[in-house]
Amino acid sequence: EVQLVESGGDLVKPGGSLRLSCAASGFTFSNAWMSWVRQAPGKGLEWIGRIMTKTEHGTTHYAAPVKGRFTISRDDSKNTVYLQMNSLKTEDTAMYYCTSYIVATKRGDYWGQGSLVTVSA
Amino acid sequence: QAVVTQEPSLTVSPGGTVTLTCGSSTGAVTSGHYPYWFQQKPGQAPTTLIYDTTNKHSWTPARFSGSLLGGKAALTLSGAQPEDEAEYYCLLSYRDGRVFGGGTELTVL
Numbered sequence: 001e002v003q004l005v006e007s008g009g010d011l012v013k014p015g016g017s018l019r020l021s022c023a024a025s026g027f028t029f030s031n032a033w034m035s036w037v038r039q040a041p042g043k044g045l046e047w048i049g050r051i052m053t054k055t056e057h058g059t060t061h062y063a064a065p066v067k068g069r070f071t072i073s074r075d076d077s078k079n080t081v082y083l084q085m086n087s088l089k090t091e092d093t094a095m096y097y098c099t100s101y102i103v104a105t106k107r108g109d110y111w112g113q114g115s116l117v118t119v120s121a
Numbered sequence: 122q123a124v125v126t127q128e129p130s131l132t133v134s135p136g137g138t139v140t141l142t143c144g145s146s147t148g149a150v151t152s153g154h155y156p157y158w159f160q161q162k163p164g165q166a167p168t169t170l171i172y173d174t175t176n177k178h179s180w181t182p183a184r185f186s187g188s189l190l191g192g193k194a195a196l197t198l199s200g201a202q203p204e205d206e207a208e209y210y211c212l213l214s215y216r217d218g219r220v221f222g223g224g225t226e227l228t229v230l
Contacts, residue, residue, distance in 0.1 A: 035219070037167075044224045045159070045167065045210050061218040064122050097166060106173065109157065111166050 002026040004098050004112030011118045012088055020083040020115055022098035027110075030054060033101040034074060034081040035109065038094035038117075046094075048072075051081065053103060066092075088119045123147045125213050127222035132230055133201040141225045142193040143211030149192035150213060156194035157212040158187055161224075167210065171196060201229050 008020040035050040049062040071084040101108030124146040133139035158171040171187035211222040
């Protein structure tokens with residue numbers, strides 16, 4: 001069974017930094033594209049970015065609002081994907097979800113339960 | 122960045138059929154956009170109903186189906202149940218990333 005567990009959410013001041021983690025199990029992590037999606041309170045889903053497999057050079061893509069501030073990385077030895085968030089703004093306040101797409105089976109996306117990030121002075 | 126459009130809200134009668142659509146500002150939606158459909162109920166994480174236009178997960182009720190219709194991706198619900206009342210989001214892939222639609226609030230009434 002695919003499981004994704006996000007952690008690291010917290011209250012942080014504007015301009016601050018935070019790193020979220022997403023621990024995966026139930027599938028071959030190294031063969032999965034891992035993405036981050038967020039949802040501001042009362043709003044819709046927003047795709048943040050994705051990291052592809054090491055075979056694909058760990059290529060990353062980011063949405064415009066976070067490009068240059070957020071970085072996605074992965075540690076296949078720990079079955080974990082990270083979202084490093086810098087220069088945080090109040091509008092980054094949201095529930096952050098990680099999702100997985102399993103390349104070998106071409107099946108996705110599987111979702112975690114989310115981690116809440118609040119950016120406030 | 123592309124804009125993905127969905128109907129803001131739709132209503133369906135119990136047992137009825139409804140089609141939600143997903144359009145792209147860049148032109149016709151094709152299988153090359155790998156359309157996804159997600160369901161989200163209040164207070165819960167989203168779940169994937171449909172991936173790559175038409176494919177279902179093991180947990181996807183048979184009454185849901187995905188297709189391409191008139192240049193858009195479509196999610197059809199046939200035989201609506203009260204538990205299908207939820208927000209539905211589509212997601213399209215582009216060369217430089219993916220974009221969600223704004224969501225459709227589906228009421229079963």
